[in-house]
Amino acid sequence: MANISVFLCKCFGEIDNTVDFDFLRKELSKNPSIVLISTVDSLCLETDIEKTVSRIKESNSEKVLIAACSILSRGNLVVESLIKEGIERHKIGLVDIREGCAWIHGDDPAGVTKKAKDLINIGIAALQHKELSDDMSVTVHPNALIIGAGPAGLAAAISLAKTRFKVNILERSKAPGGMLRLISRCYPGNEDASNKLEPYIREVENNPLITFYPQSKIASIEGDTGNFTVHFSSQEKDSSIKSGVIIIATGAKIxxxxxxxxxxxxxxxxxxxxxxxxxxxxxxxxxxxxxxxxxxxxxxxxxxxxxxxxxxxxxxxxxxxxxxxxxxxxxxxxxxxxxxxxxxxxxxxxxxxxxxxxxxxxxxxxxxxxxxxxxxxxxxxxxxxxxxxxxxxxxxxxxxLVPNNDNAQLAKMMDIEVDRYGFFSEIYPMHPLETKTDGIFICGSARWPVSSDNSILQGKAAAMKAVSYLRQSKITASTLSRVPGLKAGHARVVTESCTGCGNCVAACPFNACHLEKMEGRYISVVNMMKCKACGSCVSVCPNGSVQIPEHNYRMVGEMIKMAF
Amino acid sequence: MNQPRILIFACKWCGFIGADAAGKKRTSLPSQFRIIPVECASLVETDAILRALAGGIDGIAVLGCHIGGCRYNNANHTAIKRLELLQDLLDTTGIGRSRLLLSFGTAHEDYQFEEIIKNFFDELILLPPLDPWLSPFGVIS
CATH class of the missing domain: 3.50.50.60 (FAD/NAD(P)-binding domain)
Structure with a gap:
């Protein structure tokens, strides 16, 4: 068991007025793996953080447990400043004894101290058994692929070219313009569609960063975020492009x-x-x-x-x-x-x-x-x-407008989803234009019927989202998080005990698991670029072969043991 | 009379936020519950729940996000299906489905969390206490 130093925060009386700290110290000192118990007035003050760090470094502890406020109030601040001082993230534990304990059980002095003790014990159990996930990174191809040369696709292409990234546009028909070529005027300004389209087409023709592939048809798409390979044919000639991001602007059908x-x-x-x-x-x-x-x-x-x-x-x-x-x-x-x-x-x-x-x-x-x-x-x-x-x-x-016939086929190639009508679906509700696979964006009427003005707007927005990927030379899997901060980890498969039943493949909401043949039998392999650490695979695995190291089986068991 | 003991698995994005908000509001709640925050409700293994019940914890609550509001591409849908099966299993073993509370999308506000916890305590107090099963952790860990 690793040596742990425990820091109890008084929060200037907010916690120690209700929780009996003397009793806590007495109880915690019984645990042989705790080498330091320290009481601090308020951990979130800068001076106290300095003191805390020097105390951690003086003691021979490997891990730190902080019993203070919730991670949603100032707990996160404490953890972040400890990380800044050189302590690794997975070696810091935070237990909430203010919001989750002192503030809500003030009328029960015996219960509140017991709960604080139990919560700290849960935290220690978690810290002792927490492991660190593997990580991987992918070199980003600094160019973008845009499928469809309607207003949305053209706007996206030009925005990306302005930021000095190479853009390839695949278009089904002979010329760019999409549905704007079929109409005379655009609402609400009543301007001529050809006038609106003209600067875009001129830019596509003259900008050396933009390559236009007319009459193209996509055969297959492989690869992950930052490293997609698209095989396609343009004017009956087969070729393939490597691309960092894909923007889908295929529009809709009449x-x-x-x-x-x-x-x-x-x-x-x-x-x-x-x-x-x-x-x-x-x-x-x-x-x-x-x-x-x-x-x-x-x-x-x-x-x-x-x-x-x-x-x-x-x-x-x-x-x-x-x-x-x-x-x-x-x-x-x-x-x-x-x-x-x-x-x-x-x-x-x-x-x-x-x-x-x-x-x-x-x-x-x-x-x-x-x-x-x-x-x-x-x-x-x-x-x-x-x-x-x-x-x-x-x-x-x-x-x-109705969705294109080949939307479902295209979605399957890119491992994204279509909605019940057949339009490409984004991640509802907080990630507009983003799809299930990171690095693939949707805009314009491929997403939902929109006017040409809105198509252009969405194309530009998708381009800006794409730039946030393209400007990185390397993408690390743990940063591909949909939620604030880093991912919680990645699922890890124990190859020796995996039976290849495929439960995780069926359960994974991101299609991150797949079966691979290895030494004559099938085992599950996790694609870390896609894994979001939701844990769906963990709870369907019949023999515990797949685990999230940050929240593993043994750790949960110990936490439950310590709960009361 | 002894208060029942409750273990809560709260999704970090809904149930945990509700619990935190209840704390910020300084709502008075019975002290006999412990929260284990999880990334997603789908991370809650059925064995973890069975272990907890075997260890003598009277009630388990799993709080997740509402249907269609999951941060992990509808991972909570599979969690609901699996945990409802577990409720059936608890019924057949005589433990009773009322000891496993499933609540999705109803605990992300302070008053909702408060209501859920208080009601769950009121329900469990009518049930006999679950005695810890001998050697509950011997088999697996």
Whole structure:
């Protein structure tokens, strides 16, 4: 057993007024492994920390136990300053006898001292049996890979190039631009999409740090944070890139509402995207358009709101109302979604431009009248209760964005998750744009349908998150923590006793465990870059072969023994 | 009358924070409970709970984060499944599921922690004390 020095903090009477320190000292001195028991007025004062450190160094103790306040108040400060003085982290134990003991059991003098004694004994047991996890580090490839060259991907690429990192962009189609190439104007500023896109494309073409791979298809992705290898084909040529981080900006897909409102059968029933195309090639001729919202969205199959269809309708409706003399424009909606200050103003401007809004209910969708050519739309006005018939020459269906078909496949390659609809999912709630695998980020409509402005914003944000990885020459596994501070450790497998049952592989929420064949049998291997020390594997292992050294089996057993 | 003895495994990100907040508020609580903070509720082994019960501790509480709010990618889901199985096992052995309290996402505020602990004490005080089993740690450690 290692020699331990124990420091009891009085906290200027906060603790020693209720806890009997004389009794504590008497009890603790019975333990042969305790070589020093010292009472301090307040450990968090700088002078006392100096005194503490010199006392630790004078005594022949290997480990230090501090009985003071909780790690969430000033306990952490004490531990950190001891680490600064050269004492290793795993050799310091902190027991909370203020918040967890003195302050809550003040009316029970016998119980509070007994509890303090037990807590210190638990702390000593933990300190005696605590071990240190292994660690590893990976050399970072100082370049980024961006999948998708839409607004999000382009913005991310340019932000990364500005910070002097090499960027490779893989794009499915021939040219960069994504969905911005299919539309004429962007809301809420009503600027031309081509104008918005032009500086980005010029930068991608001219910046020597950015390499663009058109018509590319990803075959496989391997490796871990800081060291991904992507095998892909671009223009029928196979190649592979090593990359430190991956940013997914694959965007989303347009939903075609086949069978809804006679789409595909009746002429002049089109989607918003076809409307945009007609504007772009100048073939649009309409005086009395009717826009129908929430087509294939906010229903049983797709209960989500696609967030972009209402502003798109506002944009196109107000454009017709303002540009075409004598136009009568209707928007049939189920509640207009315009969050934020700019979009709400956009809605009010559209109202002022003379566009008429009629609210319908999900149970009474509008009816298209006309067999091969639309003549009118019949709608039950949910507010007045009157069924109205609107003469029209064009029906525009606002359809949601839906996830790309190959999202699940791509997610499997990168070991990340998709949500129940098929969009890439981030870590909810405190890690926006980050995925289950560190070093892989999502942005734009691959994550959730967003406007081009928000795509650009998210692309830049993802780039900045990526820089925090790229700027390190080496990434140490223990720093890849989702929680404040370092990781608690890494799971360790005892290869001699591991039976290769695979329970840990099934239980690991980060896919950090896998089975490997070794000397004719399977054993579990932990990937430390992925392990987050949650301990799921520890509690399903049938024979205790996998342990977290910082919280091992023997230590928990001893702690429980000492609990009362 | 002897107070029952409770051992709490508290997730560092929910239950432990609730306990700490209760301490900061100086809530008066019965002293016969001890907290062992763990990284995640999924780190609590079933054997650790059985060891504690065998050692004569009257009640075990496992406090974790709410479903969908786990810091470790839903590791607490598997913990709930496993520990509910253990509750069934405790029922069949006659110890009773009421000695193992599972609470997820309900102890991250001071008043919630206080309520959970007080209710658990009230429940356990009605049960007979668990006598330490002879040689409880001989087999494994």
């Amino acid at each position: 939903f075609f509402p086949t069978g809804l409102y006679g789409y595909g059968e009746i002429k002049n029933v089109i989607t918003q995207m076809e409307f945009e195309r007609q504007i772009l090639n100048g073939s649009l001729e309409t005086k009395k358009p009717v826009f129908i919202q929430c087509v294939g969205a906010r229903d049983k199959k797709r209960p989500y709101c696609s967030t972009i269809c209402c502003p798109i309708s506002l944009k196109n409706a107000s454009r017709i109302a303002e540009d075409v003399p004598g136009a009568s424009v209707f928007i049939l909606h189920r509640g207009i979604m315009t969050p934020g200050n700019t979009l709400e103003k956009y809605y009010r401007d559209t109202l002022a431009s003379g566009v008429q809004f009629i609210r319908f209910e999900e149970e009474h969708p509008p009816r298209i009248i006309g067999s091969d050519h639309v003549e009118s739309v019949e709608v039950y006005d949910a507010i007045t209760g009157i069924t109205r018939k609107i003469e029209t020459d064009l029906v525009v269906l606002s359809t949601p």
